[in-house]
Amino acid sequence: MAARIDHLVTSGTFSLDGGTWDVDNNVWIVGDDEEAIVIDAAHDPAAILEALDGRALRAIVCTHAHDDHVGAAPALAAATGARVLLHPADQPLWKLTHPDHTPDGELADGQVLTIAGTDLRVLHTPGHAPGAVCLYAPDLGTVFTGDTLFQGGPGATGRSFSDFPTIVDSIREKLLTLPPATVVRTGHGDSTTIGAEAPHLEEWITRGH
Template sequence: MDVDLTVTAGNYRFDGVSFAVDTNIWLLGDEEEVLVVDAGFDASAILAAVDGRDVVGIVCTHAHNDHADAALAVADATGAPVLLHPGDEKLWARVNPGRRPDAELADGQVLSVAGSPVVVLHTPGHTAGSVCLHLPDDGLLFSGDTLLAGGAGLTGDAWSSRSALHDSVRRKLLVLPGETVVHPGHGYDTELGAEQDSWA
């Protein structure tokens, strides 16, 4: 499994809060097809990373603008469906009004790219519809803002829950093999084993 990283930059905006942020956009697949994980800020940079390959889907790990505001432009350019958990539909409508995602994600759903299964894990907390993607055959986890190196995404608004996030991490993520490589929505990669103590 090839994993490509493109970092896009812009301003996170939500309920009157705004600050500059870099977002990790992940492309996983091979030389023929890719799955795009998150699509924030810069569709042209994402499309350049796709480099003509077939896009089998655009998964938004959640619907904050820094992860979803370029999703429709990438979809229109590639013909790929946008996939989002229904728990984030109201957030999505704030970022992309007038057009819904193409399909819903569900806990335990199995996607596929380049012959590898991609398991959807619903991990509410940062947002109600946050998801992570686990590739068991490759020992990889794409964690959005549910789990970052040394911490997790923000939970300071009415749409989030710190207790739900902690529960998601403990029940859904820390039960995976400790050597699983975590590719987060912001910042640096980590391994699940290295994050255990932070969530004890």
């Protein structure tokens, strides 16, 4: 039986470049009744623990290291014994939030994580952040995109460590090549599909946001 996907929304703040904003984050839990992984431990470790409902947490996967996506990671790791996994290119961002704590393992493009018999393939998709990754689960027909791709366009690239041409290349090469019916589960806001977003690539480039 394939893993299932559980979803919760946690609230807090995002801070970078001297500004702070209120945000709601999607936290995705992939697994079965026995074990799971968490994608982006945002804001509230107690709420994530409650959603895990006693399941063994095998890993905390960070799609990138902005503070709203990794703030709860060390506390959740301490409570569960799970390893925190991050692409090494995001270490400088990680250190801004957790200067005294190092992730437990690295993510790499093409790496496969397996949970509850279901594979999730790591796609390195820089642009929103240098070490941003997405997780593609073909058996579940979904991709977890963090802040790389949203309903309506790419993630923001107006702050430090980000680059608009890079995120467009990442989306074009790594995401829009997935099957059109693939559900895009984002770091904030509503889900979408690859097929719904693909036709708008040139529009995004023209808009340049």
